[in-house]
Amino acid sequence: MASVYKAVSKRKSRDITKQQDQDDEDVMMEEMLADADDTSDSDEDEENTADAAKKQLAAGMMPKTRVLMLTSRGVTSRHRHLLNDMTSLLPHTHKESKLDSRKKAAGYNLLLNSLADLHSCNVIFFLEAKKNGQDLYLWLSRPPNGPTVKFHVNNLHTMAELNTGFAGNCLKGGRGIVVFDKSFDEQGPVMSQPGNEYRGLIREMLRSVFCVPKRGVKGMKPFIDRVIGIYGVDGKIWIRVYEIRESESGNKKKDGEEVTEKPAHNPKDGPEISLVEIGPRFVLTPIVILEGSFGGPVIYENKEFVSPNQVRREIRISKAARYAKRRDVQTERLAKRSNLQLGQGERKPGALDTRRLFG
Numbered sequence: 001m002a003s004v005y006k007a008v009s010k011r012k013s014r015d016i017t018k019q020q021d022q023d024d025e026d027v028m029m030e031e032m033l034a035d036a037d038d039t040s041d042s043d044e045d046e047e048n049t050a051d052a053a054k055k056q057l058a059a060g061m062m063p064k065t066r067v068l069m070l071t072s073r074g075v076t077s078r079h080r081h082l083l084n085d086m087t088s089l090l091p092h093t094h095k096e097s098k099l100d101s102r103k104k105a106a107g108y109n110l111l112l113n114s115l116a117d118l119h120s121c122n123v124i125f126f127l128e129a130k131k132n133g134q135d136l137y138l139w140l141s142r143p144p145n146g147p148t149v150k151f152h153v154n155n156l157h158t159m160a161e162l163n164t165g166f167a168g169n170c171l172k173g174g175r176g177i178v179v180f181d182k183s184f185d186e187q188g189p190v191m192s193q194p195g196n197e198y199r200g201l202i203r204e205m206l207r208s209v210f211c212v213p214k215r216g217v218k219g220m221k222p223f224i225d226r227v228i229g230i231y232g233v234d235g236k237i238w239i240r241v242y243e244i245r246e247s248e249s250g251n252k253k254k255d256g257e258e259v260t261e262k263p264a265h266n267p268k269d270g271p272e273i274s275l276v277e278i279g280p281r282f283v284l285t286p287i288v289i290l291e292g293s294f295g296g297p298v299i300y301e302n303k304e305f306v307s308p309n310q311v312r313r314e315i316r317i318s319k320a321a322r323y324a325k326r327r328d329v330q331t332e333r334l335a336k337r338s339n340l341q342l343g344q345g346e347r348k349p350g351a352l353d354t355r356r357l358f359g
Contacts, residue, residue, distance in 0.1 A: 064213050064216050065092060065122055065123055065208050065211075065213060066092055066093070066094060066119070066120060066121045066122060066123070067090065067092060067093040067094070067121060067123045067124075067125050067208075067209055068093075068094050068096060068112075068115060068116050068119055068121035068123065068124050068125065069083055069086060069087055069093050069094065069095050069096065069125045069126075070083075070095070070096040070097065070098065070099055070115070070125075070126060070127075071083055071098050071099070071126070071127040071128075071129070072098060072099050072126070072127065072128045072129055073098050073099070073100060073129075074129045074130070074132060074133055075098070075127065075129040075133060075136075076129070076133035078156060078158060079127055079129060079133065079136055079156075081158040081159075081160060082127070082156060082158055082280055082282070083095070083127060085158055085159050085279065085280045086125070086280070088172055089176075089226075089241065089280075090209070090210065090212060091172075091173045091174075091175075091212060091217050091218075091219055091220045091221075092212050092213060092217045092220070093125070094119050094121055096115060096119070099111060099112070099126070108126070108139075108294040109292070109293060109294040109295045112124050112126060112141070112143070112293075112294060113143040113144050113293055113294070116143040116144075117143070117144070121143075122142060122143065122208075123140070123141070123142060123208050123209060124139065124140070124141040124142075124143060124293075125138070125139075125140060125209060126138070126139040126140075126141070127139075127153075131308075131309070134308065135152070135308045135309075136152075136153040136154075136156070137150060137151065137152055137153065137287075138150070138151040138152075138153050138284060139151075139294065140205045140206075140209065141293045141294055142205070142208070142293065143293045144293055145292065145293060146290060146291050146292040146293045146295075146296055147201065147205075147289060147290060147291055147292070147293075147296075147299065148289070148290040148292065148293055148294050148295075148296075149201070149202060149205050149286065149288075149289050149290075150286075150287045150288050150289075150290075151237070151284040151285060151286055151287060152284070152285040152287055152305070152308070153282055153283070153284060154282070154283050154285070155281070155282060155283040156280070156281075156282045156283075157279060157280060157281045157282070158279060158280045159278060159279040159280055161279070162277065162278065162279040162280075162281070170225050170226050170243040170244075170278055171221055171223060171225060173219050173220050173221040174220075174221050174223040174224065174225045174226065175212045175214075175220065175221075175223065175224050175225075175226075176210070176212070176224065176225070176226035176227060176228045176241070177224060177226070177227045177228070178206075178207060178210045178211050178228045178230065179227060179228065179229050179230065180203060180230050181229075181230070181231045181232060183199065183231070183232035183233075184199055184200075184202075184203045184230070184232060186200060190232070198286070198289055198299070198300040199232065201289065201299075201300075202237070202286060202289075203230075206230055206237075210228050210230070224244070225243065225244050226241060226242065226243055226244060226278070227241070227242045227243075227244060227275060228240075228241050228242075229241075229242065235285070235302075235304060236283050236284065236285050237283065237284040237285075237286070238281075238283050239281065239282055239283070239284065240277060240281050241277065241278055241279060241280065241281070242275040242276060242277050242278065243275065243276045243277075243278045244273060244275065245273070245274050245275070245276050246271040246272070246273055247271060247272050247274065248271055248272070285302070285305060286300075286302050286305075287301075287302055287305050288300065288301050288302065289301075
C-alpha cells in the first residue's frame with residue numbers, strides 16, 4: 001500500500017507542476033501581447049526627437065543641429081576656400097576630409113550617412129565637383145531618413161576674392177541673423193501659387209545649415225554680428241553675408257569747420273548701424289529633391305534647369321556651325337570661278353586687256 005500511495009502522490013505532483021508551468025506561460029504571453037506596440041524602437045526614438053524639437057521651437061529655440069561639411073575629390077582651390085569660409089562662418093559645423101569618389105560604387109548614401117552617424121551630425125553639406133572642377137554641385141541632406149536637396153552652384157566668390165574676411169566687429173564663432181525674402185513666405189504671393197510648395201522644404205533645409213543654435217555649440221561666442229540674406233529671384237537662390245557694423249555718430253572736422261556728409265544722426269537712437277558685405281557669395285539653382293538621404297523617390301524636379309554640359313555642347317555646336325558656313329562660302333566661290341574658267345588667282349580678261357590689244 002505504501003508503494004502505491006507513493007506512486008499516486010508523484011503523479012499528482014507532476015500534474016500540478018505541469019499545470020503551473022502552463023499557467024505561467026499563458027501569463028507571459030498575455031503580458032507580451034499587452035506590452036506589444038505597433039511602433040518599433042526606431043519609430044519611438046524618432047517620435048521622441050520630434051517631440052523634443054517641437055518643444056524647443058515652441059520655446060523660441062532652434063533644435064540642436066550639427067552640420068557635416070566635406071567635399072569630393074577633384075575640387076579646385078576656390079571650392080576648397082568656400083568650404084573653409086563656411087566652416088569659419090558657422091561654429092556648429094564639423095569639417096571632414098575629402099570623400100573618395102572612387103568608392104562611389106558603394107553609394108553616397110552609405111558613406112555619408114555612416115560619417116554623419118560617426119560624428120553625431122544631423123545635417124550633411126556635401127560639395128561635389130565634376131568635369132575637373134568645372135561644375136560644382138551642393139547636396140543638403142538630413143540623415144538617415146532624408147530628405148535630400150541637390151543644387152548647382154555658380155557665381156561663386158570667396159572672402160579672399162572680396163578682400164574682406166572677418167573685418168571689423170565680425171568675429172569667428174559668432175552667430176548671425178538669417179533673413180529670407182518674401183518668396184519663401186508661406187502666405188506670400190510666390191509660395192501661394194501651385195507648384196511652389198518645394199520652397200518651404202528648401203527654406204527649412206537652408207535654415208538648418210545657417211541658423212546656429214543658441215546653446216550647446218563648442219567655441220561659440222555670444223555675439224550676433226552678421227546677417228545672412230537668402231533671396232529667391234528668377235528661380236535661383238542668392239546667398240549673401242553681411243557684417244553688422246556700428247559707428248558712432250559725429251561730424252568730421254576740416255580746418256576747424258564741421259563737414260556733414262550725411263544727415264545728422266540722433267545719438268539717443270544709439271550708434272549708427274550699417275551693413276558691409278564680407279562674403280562668401282554664391283547662387284544656388286535647385287535641381288532635384290529626393291525623399292530619402294541621397295536616394296529614394298523624386299519629390300521635385302526642376303524642369304527649367306539646363307545642365308552645364310548641355311550649355312557647353314550648344315556653344316561648341318554654334319562655333320562649328322560658323323566654321324561650316326565659312327567653308328561653304330569658300331567652296332561656292334571656288335565653284336563659280338571654275339564655271340567661269342578662271343584659274344587660281346586669275347581674273348576674267350576684259351576688252352582693254354593688254355593681251356587683246358597687242359596680241
